[in-house]
Amino acid sequence: MRAWRTHCWAGMMLLSLTACTSSPTGRNQLILFSDADMNNLGAQSFEQMKIQQKVATDPKVNQYVQCVAKRITDNVPANKGFTRWEVVVFDSEQVNAFALPGGKIGVFTGLLDVAKNQHQLATVIGHEVAHVLADHSNERLSQSQIANTGLQITNVALGASSYSQYSDVTMAALGLGVQYGVILPYGRSQESEADVLGLELMAKAGFDPRQSIELWRNMSAAANGAEPPELLSTHPSHQTRISDLNQKISTLKTYPASQPNCSA
Template identity: 70%
Template sequence: MSPLSKVASFLAIVGIVGCSASPTGRNQLLLFSDKDMSHLGAQSFEEMKKQTPINKDQKINRYVQCVAKSVTKHVPKQSGFNDWEVVVFDSDQVNAFALPGGKIGVYTGLLKVAKNQDQLATVIGHEIAHVLADHSNERLSQSQLANAGLQITDIALGASSYSQYRGMTMSALGLGVQYGLILPYGRTQESEADIVGLDLMAKSGFDPNQSIDLWKNMAKASNGNQPPELLSTHPSHNTRIKDLNQKINSMPNFNVAKPNCTL
């Protein structure tokens, strides 16, 4: 098959199976199955655990696990995996991530900025929202579309193609900073994760108003220098505060018991 024919075939597949909508109704291009994405997420997470020290402090782990479980128990059942795995990594990075396949990583540096359970839940909810909104799939699909000359069979990413497209995969999963690549999520996706994540943490019993204080803490943490990784491609501070306040003012009272996670 000629390169032109490959492109034509690829675009035909896009037209047939690629159309979807995000939780906020935004049109998305999704070319990969939930099974594919869960497989990639699991592989990437195992690689992270081999390369980044895992925190063994029981108190810290109980705290992070408490907050994460309080949020994930309100997440709808996901295709491709049954349970969420949460790991605390020893790193000064002010960051966290969630991967397809139910993988959540929290860096100890984040706990210096997320001052309480509500603020930590804001970040965890935000990262889970990226998974729920298929943002990794979207970014990987965009990368694939940009390289439409690749063989169409590579759409089904298995173990063999994981190594070939490792950089692209890590970037699309939100792990780009750790691997020297550009952080993948754009401002539209970050704003969407803010709103979806806020709704998720509030439904879990956490105080959504604390999200404002959390992002103010994030801004202060930069001290005029390089901002924390979580802010790398986010909307401006003022835009975020405005959007979050608007969302908070329109939220109903979920009447959910407040979790009791302490550090």
């Protein structure tokens, strides 16, 4: 038994060494799962979300969110094993959004109270899409596997067990809470990376990247001083985020001046 465990651990270490790659910004990543595995997990988790959460039916709200999301995703290269993005608006007071592997985007109506215009909404959607493009879910799943806590998830990804048996574990690894669609944070480096990549996406789509600053000011005001200290949070502080975004905006290329016309 000891020899078997040693062999398995050696195999895992070898796998981890051969799966090291670089993120779009050049950060080192550990990626163990294929795009097909991740797309499958993302699609199944999204179906679970649509069961757990109330889907918004207001046609005006849906048209608005779909319009902004389409402008963002039209500027995303089709290189992750899927060609179509599905966007669903959830009727919830939660101020958040998410994107999953396989091209699944969820936006909570509570976000629209803080993202005051199309540019600010594009900031959030671009940020969430960037998580997918940078393989952040795969990275988190892979880290769980190496830590010997993701064996059940591996079975799901490889098709060895039914998704329903491990759906809670899988959704948590993808950043979704098991109840009421609570969004679990990525690590600070992943959040900062998604900020940078998302800013580029929204700018390419014709949205005003300067509005990203206003969005985070709105977020800070909405938090009402309830934000935890930066060192105790996986997210950058709002002020750090604003500072980093200002620096990135100053280096952005000049994109077409024509702006989308997605009205709320």
